[in-house]
Amino acid sequence: MSDDPDDLVEHRRRSTAAMDDSGAWPKDSPWVRAAMDALPRDVFAPDRLWDWDGHAWTPIDRTVDPDRWARLVHAGPYDAAVTELVDDRPSSSLSCTSIVADMLDSVDVEPGHRILELGTGTGWNAALLAHRAGPTGHVTSVEADPTLATTAAATLARTGARVDVELGDGTLGWAPTAPYDRIVATYAVERVPRAWIEQTTPGGDIVFPWTRLGYFALTVAKDGRSATGWLHGLAQFMNARDTPATPTHRQVRADRDPDHEHLLSRDLRPLHKNAHLLWALRLALPDVLFDTSVDADGVNARLHDGTESWATVSALPDGRTIASQGGPRRLVDELEAAWDAWIAAGAVGLYDHGMTVAPDGEQFVWAGDPDTGPRWPVSAPAGSMTE
Known part of the structure; x- marks a missing residue:
């Protein structure tokens, strides 16, 4: 199979069909599918991807093996495409299509919203957010890696997506264009940075992956000093870049x-x-x-x-x-x-859990009810399992 537009169209078709078959399209957010149709995943994929061969990560170049490259980009709904390695470990990726769709559903973006994304990566998620926010909305995306930021900004400009890419530390948010109706992180954190609370409009939402298993959607309280919300889904994301490497x-x-x-x-x-x-x-x-x-x-x-x-x-x-x-x-x-x-204790289900960030800085996960249910403090980083 050659790397011509017809072949990419076929890979896109298969990816869409796989999402259909798995029931992965969010029913309450039909805009997600429309945005992904308008902004295909392959447009944002770099020319080099990385594939695990059972022993090591091997480079897959679009110019050398276009079919394998396309198959990695448009893999199954639950497969990510690794786009960058640091110290022989994945540090950035095109997240699983199903997870991107599910998180976008959780972000609950409306036209006209002001959105802060943390972790630009390839720019695909930012472009999807901008597609929904529309001409009256605004998307700012913060990326810590200068090369990724430059590449993503160029790709976004080529697609016509209205996204401002800024180079910075995502834990600090981006104060110059705050406040935001929505903040969404594309990498996992152990604790919610205070800046995210302060830069979100009261009543606005913060969606982020927590540690190595799930992601939450928290709503900022009227006082603008606290936030609480529920676990929305399961996923494994890259950690923030300053997270210490965990021993194997x-x-x-x-x-x-x-x-x-x-x-x-x-x-x-x-x-x-x-x-x-x-x-x-x-x-x-x-x-x-x-x-x-x-x-x-x-x-x-x-x-x-x-x-x-x-x-x-x-x-x-x-x-x-x-x-x-x-x-x-x-x-x-x-x-x-x-x-x-x-x-x-009754085998409490995962979706019966939520998280609270209190005004005094205390953070805890709770089950059933944030005031009366059992709770677990959010504390030391745990890292992620590696070989």
């Missing part, structure tokens, strides 16, 4: 033998696919990072706390599952205790 499981283990091993009788399948459980474990064990995989023998997992403690859970061919743990903490034991506590 391999680095924490450092080839040490386990201090303790025991057999597990628990069905581990929910640990791999139950989003409600994963959310509960994230709240209960904010410093514990884990990932799972499935092979012919069952579910396997790796855990670590970023410092000294680690664990592996291995499914064996004979049907048994063994937990191996090292360091001062018994992470599998902690995980099982948190799992049992979640079940005992």
Whole structure:
């Protein structure tokens, strides 16, 4: 397949059909689909993308392999396209089409709105926001990387999108054109920066990914000093660029033998696919990072706390599952205790959770009700799981 316009049209068609088949278009925001039709994803993709070959990230150049490049750009609804590496780790991407659509739905943009986007990246999301805001609205997008900012600004100008791209630190917002009706971040944060609250009009919304699992939509109170709102969806986003790199499981283990091993009788399948459980474990064990995989023998997992403690859970061919743990903490034991506590509390669903940023700066996630429900403080960064 050659890299001519007809081929790109076919890739776009397949991507749209996949969104249809998965029911990923937001029903309450039909404008999202219209905006994506008018501003195709490939227009904003750089000529070099990065693909994981099972061992390392390899460059995929549009001029060398146009078909593979196009397939990466227009992959499935739940596939991101990595556009930049820093220290051999993804640092920027074209987010999954389904997640972009879902977050745009959560932002609840109306024509005429003034919008601040944090994390310009390729400029695609900013262009979609501007399409909705229209000629009476205004979009400002802040990018920390000078190269990305320059490239995105040029692409946006070519498409006619009315977006002002500014070079700066997204945690500071962008005061010169504040206040905004909506603020949306395209990268994950551990805490909501105070500037975001101060630069949002009372009654306006702030939509942002929180840590490594979900994203919230908070509404700023009438006093302009606090905000509260609900979890709106699940997604994994790049962290802010100044987030310290988290040690890997391999680095924490450092080839040490386990201090303790025991057999597990628990069905581990929910640990791999139950989003409600994963959310509960994230709240209960904010410093514990884990990932799972499935092979012919069952579910396997790796855990670590970023410092000294680690664990592996291995499914064996004979049907048994063994937990191996090292360091001062018994992470599998902690995980099982948190799992049992979640079940005992009624297995509260993830969409029953919200977040509050109080006037005094306190931030916490709550379940059920922000005043009377159980709450978890928003505190230390946790990072993201890597090999």
